[in-house]
Amino acid sequence: MKIGKVKFPGNILLAPMSNVTNLPFRFLCREYGASMTYSEMISSDAVIYENVKTFRRGRSYDNEKPFGIQIFGNSPRVISEAALKIEGTYHPDIIDLNCGCPAKLLTKDGFGAALLESPELIHSIVEKLSETVSIPVTAKIRVLEDMEKTLKIAQLIENAGACALTVHGRTRQQQYSGRSDMEYAKRIKEEISIPVIVNGDIVDEASAEYALEYTGCDGIMIGRAAMGNPFLFKRISHYLHTGGMLEYDECMQRVIDIRRYFSLMEEHGLMHTINMRAHAQWFTRGIRNGRHIRNNIAEAQNTDEIILRIEEMCGHTS
Numbered sequence: 190m191k192i193g194k195v196k197f198p199g200n201i202l203l204a205p206m207s208n209v210t211n212l213p214f215r216f217l218c219r220e221y222g223a224s225m226t227y228s229e230m231i232s233s234d235a236v237i238y239e240n241v242k243t244f245r246r247g248r249s250y251d252n253e254k255p256f257g258i259q260i261f262g263n264s265p266r267v268i269s270e271a272a273l274k275i276e277g278t279y280h281p282d283i284i285d286l287n288c289g290c291p292a293k294l295l296t297k298d299g300f301g302a303a304l305l306e307s308p309e310l311i312h313s314i315v316e317k318l319s320e321t322v323s324i325p326v327t328a329k330i331r332v333l334e335d336m337e338k339t340l341k342i343a344q345l346i347e348n349a350g351a352c353a354l355t356v357h358g359r360t361r362q363q364q365y366s367g368r369s370d371m372e373y374a375k376r377i378k379e380e381i382s383i384p385v386i387v388n389g390d391i392v393d394e395a396s397a398e399y400a401l402e403y404t405g406c407d408g409i410m411i412g413r414a415a416m417g418n419p420f421l422f423k424r425i426s427h428y429l430h431t432g433g434m435l436e437y438d439e440c441m442q443r444v445i446d447i448r449r450y451f452s453l454m455e456e457h458g459l460m461h462t463i464n465m466r467a468h469a470q471w472f473t474r475g476i477r478n479g480r481h482i483r484n485n486i487a488e489a490q491n492t493d494e495i496i497l498r499i500e501e502m503c504g505h506t507s
């Protein structure tokens with residue numbers, strides 16, 4: 190796949206997810222075949238006003254290429270200045286504009302999905318960003334109930350100079366309920382000529398194949414289904430390449446992955462930034478005895494204990 194001048198193998202992207210897609214998690218996803226990874230969203234105000242903690246979300250690991258940093262805000266000037274600072278500090282390959290987050294914390298200030306109410310402002314932001322940074326600019330949107338208005342926003346984003354567009358087929362009002370409507374990504378793909386990435390409810394081999402075939406999009410982006418399950422990228426890329434399902438031991442795989450995840454978190458000095466039990470819970474979703482394991486994890490005192498409890502419940506020790 191190619192986004193502006195950035196070329197990369199494959200077309201399965203990891204979605205930006207706040208408090209999820211930290212550096213170690215992205216490392217694992219990439220190792221299992223994610224073609225492209227994004228940082229958690231970063232506030233443009235925080236970058237400009239030197240909020241070091243938030244700004245550090247832009248760090249990537251060596252060889253994390255291509256790597257995108259997602260930014261949010263609503264001032265073309267502030268966003269562009271912040272992007273320039275990010276470009277100079279972290280050297281990402283792509284800057285992505287968040288036009289999709291429905292959280293009140295953002296929308297009350299006119300950020301994230303609230304931008305969809307002001308298509309001309311989105312145009313100004315993307316235009317100014319594209320003029321300011323030397324790397325490709327992309328945008329990630331939710332949809333509006335009105336298809337024509339959504340298509341108009343996609344066209345404005347393309348005309349403003351964006352090099353790709355990701356479409357999550359839910360409205361801001363839906364939050365995460367209902368289903369993601371892939372019709373929007375399909376219509377947008379027909380309408381604009383930059384690469385379009387379809388996002389929303391891609392959870393396994395079949396839904397990945399369907400999303401690509403139905404929408405004709407250039408790539409797929411996976412969010413929640415990858416939480417605690419970075420191996421999903423290997424399953425899906427194996428299936429898309431060979432048509433066959435990967436044979437593996439789900440429980441054992443999760444044990445391997447959580448062990449590596451915690452170890453990488455420690456190595457990067459990030460353990461204090463997460464709720465370790467919450468993150469551990471994600472690694473037990475969808476496996477045998479999952480609920481029982483989650484109850485056990487709730488009482489664990491440290492990462493070794495968490496891993497031990499999962500191993501015991503899975504019937505493995507390694």
Ligand SMILES: Cc1cc2nc3c(=O)[nH]c(=O)nc-3n(C[C@H](O)[C@H](O)[C@H](O)COP(=O)(O)O)c2cc1C
Nearest residue numbers: 204205206207229230329357389390391411412413
């Ligand atoms: C915990 C969480 C955090 C998220 N944070 C972001 C974010 O920082 N930026 C963004 O554009 N979308 C964010 N999203 C939305 C996802 O990127 C994605 O669009 C959405 O989850 C739909 O895809 P999925 O069905 O594959 O999960 C977040 C979603 C979740 C569940």
